[in-house]
Amino acid sequence: MKLWFTAALIALTGAVRAEVLLSADEIEQTLSFGPWSPSFHSDPSNRVSNNARAIALGEALFNDPVLSSDGAFSCASCHDPEQAFTTPEARALGRVLLDRNTPSLRNLAGLRWYGWGGKSDNLWAASLHPIIEEQEMAHSPESLKTAISESAYIDDFEAIFGVIQNQDPELVLVNTAKALSAYLETLVADRTQFDDFRDALERRDFPAAAYYPEAAQRGLQLFLGRGNCVFCHNGPRFSNNEFHDAGVPYFLNETEVDEGRFGGLNFLLSSPYTLDGDWNDDPDKHGAWAVRNVRRSHADFGTFRTPSLRGVAETAPYMHDGSLRDLNGVIRHYSKINTDRLHTDGEAILLQLNLSEQEIADLVAFLMTLSKASY
Amino acid sequence: MIRSAVWFMIWSSTAFACDEIGQRMTSEVQNAPEVYLSVDEIPLAEPFSVLVSICSETTVGQMRVDAIMPAHRHGMNYTPKVSALGGGAFRVDDMLFHMPGLWELQVDVDINGQSVFYSSKITLK
The missing domain is CATH 1.10.760.10 (Cytochrome c-like domain)
Incomplete structure (x- = not known):
């Protein structure tokens, strides 16, 4: 009618x-396309989710080149807050020209998968991978720990996560990613x-x-x-x-392809940073059902x-x-x-x-x- | 008289075990036991659970669940988790329909040592 x-x-x-x-x-x-904006729910896998101090630290780190190994660029270099957290280039330019377009970072809280190929099942893991990816920020956990220790953010970091020298470098990496995630989950489209x-x-x-x-x-x-x-x-x-x-x-060229979801699943299922892993702060592991039960298929290739x-x-x-x-x-x-x-x-x-x-x-x-x- | 009482007990037990709530699933197998599918609400692209009740007087073994969109030539992206509740009842978790449209929910039940296939049509808006 x-x-x-x-x-x-x-x-x-x-x-x-x-x-x-x-x-x-x-x-x-x-x-069914609303209502908007969505109500906010803290991320149980991230103990500093919705923590005001962690959000402020995450925002500061996001905009500071301290998260790249040589201080060459920050997260905001590619995810420009003035350009809807992306940039107008077709493909992202990290240390090299990357294979994919830079996705915007708004409305990320509570998703089941992150990234074009879905290689992360939570926002702190999606924040972590670019920090250690050689073609992007290129830190090692050790170099990141040194960089954070020597940065202006050390007091805030330790106020939130405890004394950094008592933390294994991998824990510093995860904590840094969780502060970034606390900030990113506040970004919502108008x-x-x-x-x-x-x-x-x-x-x-x-x-x-x-x-x-x-x-x-x-x-x-x-x-x-x-x-x-x-x-x-x-x-x-x-x-x-x-x-x-x-x-x-x-x-990508005459000999290489972007595997899409196929490659994303391969990455995900070998990652220690999933909701089914030890770095999840939620003892009940809500949301881990997806990584446990996701199906793999030849048809994932190029999706x-x-x-x-x-x-x-x-x-x-x-x-x-x-x-x-x-x-x-x-x-x-x-x-x-x-x-x-x-x-x-x-x-x-x-x-x-x-x-x-x-x-x-x-x-x-x-x-x-x-x-x-x-x- | 004793025989009547025994039959009554069996009937009562079956009726108690079989929860005839929800949609009756169809099977092409003649005289297949009735199977009912119960689900409160199916949210689009979010996980949900269903209850499956098998009205069989004989032994019910394992049950497998899946779903497809026949028109789109694809199924679900996740393997659902099936838990036996006893008395022929099963709880199925981690179902996820990621598109609106016509889905066919499929159940394969081992009844008395034989696999019997059932299906139900579900339209998701």
Whole structure:
């Protein structure tokens, strides 16, 4: 049933006629994208989660080159807070040109998997790996312990975690990552025009909902319907946080491939820093079920984690390799997707949509409303 | 009279053990014991649990659970954990449906030494 609601605000403001175009079923689906912002839950695997002093230390460390072995760059060099915690380059530039696009760092609290390939099942592990990755910060646990000991942050570190000289270098590494994680879990994307629309629909306040642009509403209808975007981009974060083949080539060059989830799982299952490991501060190990029970499949090869669409207009370029410059390009990619590139034994979800120019514009209009910038 | 009493006790025991709550699962095996699937709510892309009750007067052995999306040609990304509760009842944890749409929940039960396949259709919005 179409509601085709004509807003009463016309008489009040003399504005152009505005309507809620969504059917009752589409409204019900739209409500599932909220409410936003999500309520905060401390991370039981991190004993300094939601600790104000740890959050402040994590923020300071995030922005300081002390976390790179030669002081060359900080986390913020690639995850720029002024650029939605990413940078506009297609692929991240660490000590070398890395294989993947830098993901934004907002809305990370409480996810099941982290990173394009999901090689971490918790936020402190995801914060830890870049510190010791040779192509990124390139610290060893020993050099990190020395750097923290000699830094301006030693008093805060010891106030939170105890005397550093009594700590094994690996413990210093984990504690540093947990302070970073305490900070990162506070980063949440702002409410948007879409959230106002969604909340108005929940209140059955259709005059307020009708302020949402019709082009964005038509784009939302495509997102929910023929576009099948909602299969993977669902829930308040617009991500199911699982792994899919989006038809983007995963060849790095003539001889190398990005293994995606396949490589991520290999890494994860040999890591000591999972929720099933000894560094988890939660004696009940909530959340460890995922790493214990996750299935491995040949079809994982070249699949990548569904990115959140919150704030998506601020995080160009797109896809795991940053190969698509703007949202228009992303929609055109899916519209004319080359299904020959998809796994023959993988999931059968994507097909050519053959969208019209109007439909492409509508989908982009909808995606733009998921960012604060669209206000 | 004694025989009647024995039959009554068996019937009572079976009825007590078999919790006929929820959706009855289908099987193509003729005269297969009834199996019921009970689930409160299925959150999208989050773990959930189900209860499976097998109404069999004979011995129930192991049970295996899985789920697929027939139209999408994929299953779940996690292996669910099955715990026997006794009396033909099983609790299944760590189920996760990561997409909306039509899922087929599949149960394979060893009944009296034979594997019997059951399924139920579940539409997730």
